[in-house]
Amino acid sequence: xxxxxxxxxxxxxxxxxxxxxxxxxxxxxxxxxxxxxxxxxxxxxxxxxxxxxxxxxxxxxxxxxxxxxxxxxxxxxxxxxxxxxxxxxxxxxxxxxxxxxxxxxxxxxxxxxxxxxxxxxxxxxxxxxxxxxxxxxxxxxxxxxxxxxxxxxxxxxxxxxxxxxxxxxxxxxxxxxxxxxxxxxxxxxxxxxxxxxxxxxxxxxxxxxxxxxxxxxx
Numbered sequence: 001x002x003x004x005x006x007x008x009x010x011x012x013x014x015x016x017x018x019x020x021x022x023x024x025x026x027x028x029x030x031x032x033x034x035x036x037x038x039x040x041x042x043x044x045x046x047x048x049x050x051x052x053x054x055x056x057x058x059x060x061x062x063x064x065x066x067x068x069x070x071x072x073x074x075x076x077x078x079x080x081x082x083x084x085x086x087x088x089x090x091x092x093x094x095x096x097x098x099x100x101x102x103x104x105x106x107x108x109x110x111x112x113x114x115x116x117x118x119x120x121x122x123x124x125x126x127x128x129x130x131x132x133x134x135x136x137x138x139x140x141x142x143x144x145x146x147x148x149x150x151x152x153x154x155x156x157x158x159x160x161x162x163x164x165x166x167x168x169x170x171x172x173x174x175x176x177x178x179x180x181x182x183x184x185x186x187x188x189x190x191x192x193x194x195x196x197x198x199x200x201x202x203x204x205x206x207x208x209x210x211x212x213x214x215x216x217x218x
Contacts (some may be wrong), residue, residue: 003215004177006207007060007167009191012049016040017022018106019053026054029194031187034059034081042133044079051080058082064112066090067093069098077105085110085134095128110167119158126162129134132157132186137170148179160184174203176209181214 008029012018018038023134026032032054033044039062047061061076065086076084086098088111097111111125111133122133135156139149156166160183168180178186186206194200 003113004185005030005058005187006188006204006211007031007033007169008044008194009033009035009062009169009189010195011037011191012195013041015039015046015049018046019049021094021197021200023049023056024197025194025200025204026057028201029206031058031060033062033189035191036062036064040108044075045077049083060085060110062112063116065098065197066095066116067096069096070101073098073101073107075110077102080153081107083108083110085112087112088114088121090184092124095125099129108132119155119162122159122162122164126164129187129213131163132166132167133164134167134169134189134192135159148176153179155184156180156183174206177207177210177212185215 006029006035008022008025010018010021010033022032032050034050038046040080047059051059059080059082061081062086063072063076063084065072066089068088069090073084082196084098084102086109097110109130110129113133113135160168165184165186167187167189168185170186173193190207193203
């Protein structure tokens, strides 16, 4: 199991602010994400501008696609995305068409796990060739006091055992990471924790230190 990566989620509603945060944090993170709020605010231009600014980085277009998978994937990957997200509620045909386009661009599709889905759904996604999923505790769930629990960890482990590499997000802090040590974690995704202009770089260092101490050596 390789060391988990650190992903910066840019859920800004102003493109200049997102670009500024990415410019400040890019030496300290492994992946940059054009978040859903940013993409809704500025469309494919957000992906294009981030790719121009950071040509060397893995770049995620967090579109949460539900339909027109091939069309939206072509837009995202042509603009420079490395990965694009498809919501778990999308039909298998949407996943298949998005994945086909992603592979044409040497990219990948991530399944955004929200709401109601089953491990049987996950087995069908694996049969299609999907290999990445995002286990997400949403903003509204956090605001209502929802915490990570044993059910979450057991489900993550089941997905890992199927062969999924998981990205984990939802108010993650460096102190949270040890509870995920038995999961095949592709990346930890943080947005607000890293976007603070005064503490973001220090917080990124704390994430990397925690990852190294749990999954490797400092």
